[in-house]
Amino acid sequence: MKAKNTIATRNTRQKDAIRAAFVETDRPLSPEEVLSYAQRSVSDVSIATVYRNLKTLVDDGWLVPVQLPGEPARYELSGKEHHHHFLCKDCRKVYELEGCVPTMKPKLPRGFRAVSHDLLLHGICAACIPRHA
């Protein structure tokens, strides 16, 4: 129940650094990853502030939470088209994937109604494959 931007919102170094993390990285980030990035420019960001800003930015519609099975929540810039994610088993980084051919249709029991779906691919990302050779 938060109005768009009719209510005063202040710009702080911390909030700027947090937003910058997403703009510069363009990859779903976990709170800890956001903290690391933000601390590069603003050394004294606290994890509590990261969590608070993530929540605020989600409420504002600037971020969307990315929930993955068995993983801490990640967040990504909102407004993107329908897409899914890739989780590297090695470095635990999450990447966005383009395209989703919803041709897979597991049989739904009678009377069930599906509204949406989540797909996650697991594997090794380009950066980690060399380490696996």
Added chain:
Amino acid sequence: MKAKNTIATRNTRQKDAIRAAFVETDRPLSPEEVLSYAQRSVSDVSIATVYRNLKTLVDDGWLVPVQLPGEPARYELSGKEHHHHFLCKDCRKVYELEGCVPTMKPKLPRGFRAVSHDLLLHGICAACIPRHA
């Protein structure tokens, strides 16, 4: 590092009740759901025992964890074929789905190697649809 069943394992009322929950329900269950079921037959099961037995049964290969985005872990009987799950937005129950046509192939970035995938359908289950009419 637990051997199959060469090492002594004792049968207790609690463990029996926990195993029964899965056999009788045939649906992925959360620790809390397991506790509720188990307490029907053994009134004094503690949640700690549920967690301990879930871990043991997974180590023994009798259960497999079912991780879903943003949800507490569920567990289901092992040995089933590759399948995916359905989460009811209403009652939060998880159901197993048969069949998976892996025809959906989001574009992988160059150099990425996918090993497996997870698919979750969201919707309303047959039991909850009437309440939505």
Added chain:
DNA sequence: CTGCGTGCAAATGCTTTGCAAAGAC
């Protein structure tokens, strides 16, 4: 009997929150 499994309560680990002080405007 022996010692594994259990209940309880304390300990985690991650996320949220209260409060006084710092900072934006």
Added chain:
DNA sequence: GTCTTTGCAAAGCATTTGCACGCAG
């Protein structure tokens, strides 16, 4: 100056673990 945002530390929650006792074998 006013009122939001921050940092710190304490509070919450779900899950795990230490310990002494109870029960299976």
